[in-house]
Amino acid sequence: MTALRPDLATILRRIEPGARVLDIGCGDGALMAALTAKDVDARGIEIDGGCVASCVAQGLSVVQGDADRDLAFYPDGAFDYAVLSQTLQTAARPDRMMQELLRVGRRAFVSFPNFAYWRMRWALLSRGRMPVTRHLPVSWYETDNIHHVTVRDFELLAEALGIAIERRWFFTRDREMPAGGANWRAEYALFEVSGGLPNP
């Protein structure tokens, strides 16, 4: 088995056996498979039918669906953790998605590419074009990412929504890095959050 991406490996370490987890946008099921091996009750939502079929073929419980629409069908507090890895920037309304995460889950893990990463800033500043990088690998017109976000933006959104940030991790070149200067130094970030205001 190939090594998990560092944000997923961190999530895996943080979730205790026996927990109930919903992995939103679970892709090929790598995190779910690792969680299941750790006796975690993991369920997934994935929009790509091919990915879902291969997850089911591994014995994982994955529902094909669109998180923007289908998360609403899950009951309140059904999970100990909701996981949204590298998907927040594709949500129609990231603020509502955050509220949904903390409605269906007691806590949530959210990771996303940091648009304020210095290489991004440099690309935009020097070339005047939307950056294409390892973590945002396609051109602006064909990307699924419709709401680019920075570390600072996310922290402010959490504050606005009354969401408590429990822990945060920052990564660059697929290695964890210290938090200092994360908003310009981190390629991507992972937050563990809880709480939140009741939905309006």
Next chain:
Amino acid sequence: MTAPRSLILPRPLPLDSGQSLGHVEIAFETYGDLNAARDNAILVCHALTGDQHIASPHPVTGKPGWWERLVGEGKPIDTARHHVICANVIGSCMGSTGPATVADDGAPYAMRFPVVTIRDMVRALVALLDELGIARLHAVVGGSMGGMQALSLAANFPDRAARVLAIATTSRHSAQNIAFHELGRQAIMADPGWNGGDYYGAAEGPEKGLAVARMAAHITYLSEAGLTDKFGRRLQDREAKGFNFDAEFQVESYLRYQGLAFTDRFDANAYLYITRAMDYFDLAEEAGGSLAEAFRRSDARFCLVSFDTDWLYPTSESRHIVHALNAVAKPVSFVELSAPFGHDSFLLDVPELDRVVEGFLG
């Protein structure tokens, strides 16, 4: 590999109508061995015009079993590891008690046969499992009407199956579904040969009506793209239009053949009873109006599969079931597979389906 078997249920079968059916015979086939723990059985439920010959030749047509693609040694439903059971539903005509069965007075039941429901069919299947000494299935599997039975078993006998795999199916028959069935039933009953259902032993029965019913139903099993691919507007055995009502188009000729071939192997009254059972099917109604409630007591893992070209039981029907299962926090998988064959996709070569079935059954 298998021997046709049947048994008589030891007790009368209570029915949803309030009646009960005595002396119920169930015809079934099994493949692969039941293990010592008796926990490796997979019950496969057949569709409307299907039968117990899932992986063995049909006794009338000689054609291969209807799911031979999926069932066998080393196949997704692996008979080397699992004991596969497939039984003919009550109300049908392949050996289980139905309208063609001779009643206690020596004459066929015909229309005296009580109206049965999907839940009644499942009660009979569970009674069969009791007789076979199988307390808990490794899985119950079915497509179309077979999927309805699988879901009904999960809802009504929540501890009898560890896995529930329902393919190209629904939790309730829609008005459109009922309308198509009514069209078929009216075609049968309008045939003078039907004779109020009393045609057994007569020189001619309602074959024409049954053929029309099958033709209409067959259209609902295919997709427009599939029909266009296969036939387009091509003419059958001729260069130009004949300006008459012969089977001029290939698609007409194909449908006439499908209709006629069906009358050789199926009983018209059984078609009436089984379509009626499907039309009555509504799992939510059985549970007091909430589909989620229907599944609350189940401890099974579920897997739903739909096909993108199926307009008879479209993906939205499967999603509806998935949302209900989520609402009561049941472990459920769901995938919409892409296949060109419409509703019939569950019977045809869709390799992705094989992978899902194999993976889910474990």
